[in-house]
Amino acid sequence: MWTSGQRGRVKLLLNAGYPSKSNTRSCSRPTKFLRRLHPPNSTWLPRLPRRLLTTVHTSTVTMANNNQDKDDLEPIFKQKRLLRSKVRQALKSMDPSLRSHEDDAIQRIVLESPWFKSSQRLCAYIxxxxxxxxxxxxxxxxxxxxxxxxxxxxxxxxLYVPRVEDKNSHMRMFKISRMDDLIANSMNILEPSPVDSDGNDREDVMHANGPVDLFILPGLAFDKSGRRLGRGGGWVSSFTLNY
Incomplete structure (x- = not known):
């Protein structure tokens, strides 16, 4: 079994490039990769195209205690709601062909990277x-x-992919072996069923016999320090904190 300390040694890589005539592999839409590096004190980073911003970031989240008035945090929540609204509008107005081009560019970068090729256990979103x-x-x-x-x-x-269990930010990652293992939920998002076609329980990543090498997680926006803004549900944040 892996200790909580081993599970906690996770590096954050933020890829956020911008289109350029001189570099067609650059992209303006950020995506987030969490990678466990061995040994724990390793400083190795994947070599990415010049115009991609790559950083390792460790953030500290301060939670309100039971005695703290929730009104103290309301200005922060308001700022996050406003930012989410702006980002959603920007994505909505983005040219579909440009978005598709950048999707392909991002995926090529990942597929060609040594850290993807060497990863054995991966968690990725659908x-x-x-x-x-x-x-x-x-x-x-x-x-x-x-x-x-x-x-x-x-x-x-x-490969382990997410399944949202309830509205209380509870999410699990189950192992799948083919895309047919996925079914659409009430929001028409593909998820794995808890059991396979033979009625056997799927392997939960929390009970895997080794650590995850690479997390590929969604996010609405990221800054240059690698900090993530989600969609407000809390599922990804809760999962990564519990892992």
């Missing part, structure tokens, strides 16, 4: 076009076409 998330279809396809097999010498991969 992108939803209605939410205008960065597309992950090519990443998922590559992972599922390189499944983990016994006595295999090449670097095989295991």
């Amino acid at each position: 992108s939803c076009s209605a939410l205008r998330e960065v597309d992950t279809s090519s990443l998922l396809s590559e992972i599922l076409h390189n499944p983990a097999k016994e006595n295999d010498t090449h670097i095989a991969k295991k």
